[in-house]
Structure formats: structure tokens, C-alpha cells
Amino acid sequence: MSTQISDEVAFSDLLRRQREVAYKAARGKGVLLRRRDAEDLFLTSAARMETAEEGFSVVTKIFASLMKEDDGARTLLLAMPEVFPWVRYLSAEEVREFLVEITQTVRACDELGNLTPVATVVKAWRSTAEAYADPELRDALTERDVDDAGPVSPDGDL
Structure with a gap:
């Protein structure tokens, strides 16, 4: 699996723009959710x-x-x-x-x-x-x- 991630967004963007971020996660290689005070998270589709x-x-x-x-x-x-x-x-x-x-x-x-x-x-x-x-x-x-x-x-x- 490639370590390249198609998109990176702030965790707060997920909260504000859920639909857009979810679409990017489902259609691309996934989305890295950057968090200020905690470990970053990775969002991808279940199928991927x-x-x-x-x-x-x-x-x-x-x-x-x-x-x-x-x-x-x-x-x-x-x-x-x-x-x-x-x-x-x-x-x-x-x-x-x-x-x-x-x-x-x-x-x-x-x-x-x-x-x-x-x-x-x-x-x-x-x-x-x-x-x-x-x-x-x-x-x-x-x-x-x-x-x-x-x-x-x-x-x-x-």
C-alpha cells in the first residue's frame, strides 16, 4: 500500500464539512485528519x-x-x-x-x-x-x- 495520501485536512474541517471530506476519503486514497492535540487519524472507505x-x-x-x-x-x-x-x-x-x-x-x-x-x-x-x-x-x-x-x-x- 502506498504511503501517499491524496488529501490532508484539519480535524475541524471534518466537523464543518463532513460530506466533502467523506467524499474525498471514499473516492481517493484516503484523508489524513490532522489533529493539534492528539495523534492524527486516517479516514478511508471500508472497501479500501x-x-x-x-x-x-x-x-x-x-x-x-x-x-x-x-x-x-x-x-x-x-x-x-x-x-x-x-x-x-x-x-x-x-x-x-x-x-x-x-x-x-x-x-x-x-x-x-x-x-x-x-x-x-x-x-x-x-x-x-x-x-x-x-x-x-x-x-x-x-x-x-x-x-x-x-x-x-x-x-x-x-
């Missing part, structure tokens, strides 16, 4: 949303099917640096782990109808790659002789 969900489900099934075959899994593994350029800072084994985790997560998200965990997995692996890209930080994180600072209390004090 159902189509997007169906498309995600189909792609998920293809992706999962490819992972079941050695050649398919190898192809996906080779595509990882193209899709996620930062994986070059991960080891080959970590890239495989990321591929397996993202595949399992995408399948679960398809079943739940909730894509939030996909973003969480990608952010976590990207953060790992960022840490590995900084040699000093990587050394600090992978150092084996780290002293235990002791228990941490619920309020965060040592």
Missing part, C-alpha cells in the same frame, strides 16, 4: 481497508510459503540487504534469525489483523544493527567481563 487487508494476507501467505522451501528462503535471505540495508551490520546468523522472526510475526499479525508487532520487530532488529554499527558501543554491549550492578528496585534505584 478490506482490500488492503486482503492484499496483506495474500502477500503474507506467499512470503510464508517461500520460507518453507530452501530456494525460497535463500532468495528471501539474499533480499534482506535490499529491503533492510542496515542488516549488513548483523552477522549472517542474526540476519537469518531476523528473517525467521519477521516471517513468524507477519503470519501472526495477519491472523490478528494487527500490524503493530511487525514494526516492533523491525525496530528491535534495527536498533541492534545501530548498536553494532558503532564499534565502541558494540564492544561495550558484547564485553563478557561486565560487573553485575546488583538488583534494581521497582523505582529504578540501584
Whole structure:
């Protein structure tokens, strides 16, 4: 699904011009409703949303099917640096782990109808790659002789 949105309007415009904004949402790619004091909202038709969900489900099934075959899994593994350029800072084994985790997560998200965990997995692996890209930080994180600072209390004090 393209991230381009055909129209952006202030939330107050929706309240003042409901019919016009609803028409734009139903006829275009959707309308981004900008709000001053809260997270923006996206308005689209139910049919467009159902189509997007169906498309995600189909792609998920293809992706999962490819992972079941050695050649398919190898192809996906080779595509990882193209899709996620930062994986070059991960080891080959970590890239495989990321591929397996993202595949399992995408399948679960398809079943739940909730894509939030996909973003969480990608952010976590990207953060790992960022840490590995900084040699000093990587050394600090992978150092084996780290002293235990002791228990941490619920309020965060040592």
C-alpha cells in the first residue's frame, strides 16, 4: 500500500464539512485528519481497508510459503540487504534469525489483523544493527567481563 495520501485536512474541517471530506476519503486514497492535540487519524472507505487487508494476507501467505522451501528462503535471505540495508551490520546468523522472526510475526499479525508487532520487530532488529554499527558501543554491549550492578528496585534505584 502506498504511503501517499491524496488529501490532508484539519480535524475541524471534518466537523464543518463532513460530506466533502467523506467524499474525498471514499473516492481517493484516503484523508489524513490532522489533529493539534492528539495523534492524527486516517479516514478511508471500508472497501479500501478490506482490500488492503486482503492484499496483506495474500502477500503474507506467499512470503510464508517461500520460507518453507530452501530456494525460497535463500532468495528471501539474499533480499534482506535490499529491503533492510542496515542488516549488513548483523552477522549472517542474526540476519537469518531476523528473517525467521519477521516471517513468524507477519503470519501472526495477519491472523490478528494487527500490524503493530511487525514494526516492533523491525525496530528491535534495527536498533541492534545501530548498536553494532558503532564499534565502541558494540564492544561495550558484547564485553563478557561486565560487573553485575546488583538488583534494581521497582523505582529504578540501584
